[in-house]
Amino acid sequence: MAVNSGISIKGVKQKNQSLILKLIATHPGMSRIDLAKATHLTKMTVSNIVSDLIAHNIIQEDETFCSAPQPSNGRTPTPLKLSSKAPKAIGVLIKRGLLQIILGDLAGNVLDSITVRPSTPLDAPELLFIILNGIDTLRSRNSVQLLGIGISSIGPLDVQRGMILNPPNFYDIHDYPIVDAVHQHTQLPTFLINDGNAGALSEKMYGIGKSIPNFLYVYIKHGIGSGLVLHGELYNGDRGQSGELGHSTINFAGPQCPCGNIGCLEMYANITNVRNFIRQQLSLYPDSHIQDPSVLSLVDIIDLANQNDSLAVSALNEYCNYLSHGILNVLNTLDISCVIMDYESNTPGTILEDLILRKIQPRIGPERFHSLQILRSQFRGHAPLIGSLALIADNVFHETLDIFA
Structure with a gap:
């Protein structure tokens, strides 16, 4: 039976912050006026949220963004974008014969990457070693705050338990708790998603969908x-x-x-x-x-x-x-x-x-x-990889992960 519950003023503020952040991350170049129109929030509310996000180095004004010419009467709206100092995410793609580990932002931009194409079949410990080594390498090469790790994998999976179940023709790896294994090593929030779902999420957040x-x-x-x-x-x-x-x-x-x-x-x-x-x-x-x-x-x-x-x-x-x-x-x-x-x-x-x-x-x-x-x-076969970043972004936008933490 569903339990009705209200939202506190703090909860409303967090929800509005997440909405504003999502729009800026997924629609580059939006101004404060654009955000107010899109969210139906007052200009004052949007301005306060934007100021707070700028103060925390999560977003920044983008003077270089090319937008349509504005009327000469009045101030030209300033486009907004994610800050280069904003927290980042690590994404992992698990395929047959292909492992990719990437560092990216909440807009789905890949900033650094590692690709491994195993020449021989892998068992579970070898699979984990490659993934953890890739994560450690990216962390050592990039001094950034990390929000979490998203894993996009061939299925079937049990996402709730964070397990790779029994993918056909996948080196006899089955019932493997990949999320727990990665989390124990990195101490970062770790999430798992089917590669097809990851691709769909990429399309919805960053693509033609x-x-x-x-x-x-x-x-x-x-x-x-x-x-x-x-x-x-x-x-x-x-x-x-x-x-x-x-x-x-x-x-x-x-x-x-x-x-x-x-x-x-x-x-x-x-x-x-x-x-x-x-x-x-x-x-x-x-x-x-x-x-x-x-x-x-x-x-x-x-x-x-x-x-x-x-x-x-x-x-x-x-x-x-x-x-x-x-x-x-x-x-x-x-x-x-x-x-x-x-x-x-x-x-x-x-x-x-x-x-x-x-x-x-x-x-x-x-x-x-x-x-x-x-x-x-538009991703030309790479949407499931970008989806590993989108998975972390989606958790931020749905307030499962706190970007201010």
Whole structure:
């Protein structure tokens, strides 16, 4: 049964401070007048909060920010930004064959980074050693106040208990209390998030999802992850395990996936199947630049498709046949009309988004046909990494972490 409780004057002040700080961090260049309009707070209240944040070296005025010309009558509003002296955060990304440790600010800017690509499989102690060594190295190289550590990891996870559960094909690491292990060493507040959810959080706070209340974020790397933003907030589920789009069933008569499920999306939409398709079709496309499919990555195929290589387009179309099934299931279940796709590539273009849109639009009904959007992320495959910083920022903005402490 819910318990009703009021908010003290101090609580109201903290909530307003957090709101102002969030707007400044996620919308660079806002002035005091902009903040008053956005929050519906009085100009005096905004001015007092801004003065307090400046006094604590959390924000500063930004005279270099280029804004629209202002009328000559009256003072030109001064843009605000995070102070270079403001507390920072450490982010960690855990992927198969990739570990990244970064230092950044509440605006999602990376200030220093360490990348490790293990050449051999890791056990849990080795994984922890690399992460802690990276954190210690960043702390020794940067004399800054730290708010906490955010860990973005492949799942499934138990976010409430801070554990990596049993990710498929992840070196037999399972039921590992990563949050406790990192916290014990660093004595910093430490939080865990699914990498798909981390990407969605990045999009909502810093990316093209800022003004979109409901969207599905899809992350393509070695597998297919996802995250959901509903009513302007990240949807985590009960234990933080939402976002396993790649392990949703698209064929009930399909093979068993290493995750234990049957006919998972990743069993069909994967680089091995794409290479096999190219190998079978290679003789039919003599003008294609593809020679040896075995060395191609999904990034290579997307790049070639964006350059109008006909075989690459055909292969990517086959991949999107499967991917669109998984995406459509989510869109129909939740009645949302925006998908943000995040993946690495080296060439401009939206061939992947265009193919998915073409496959989904005729299957969602005429009333939603024109409102459906398949957008490409501005992070180009790095949203889950930035999400490890966004996780700390989100805790500050929701007052779980005290930036004044």
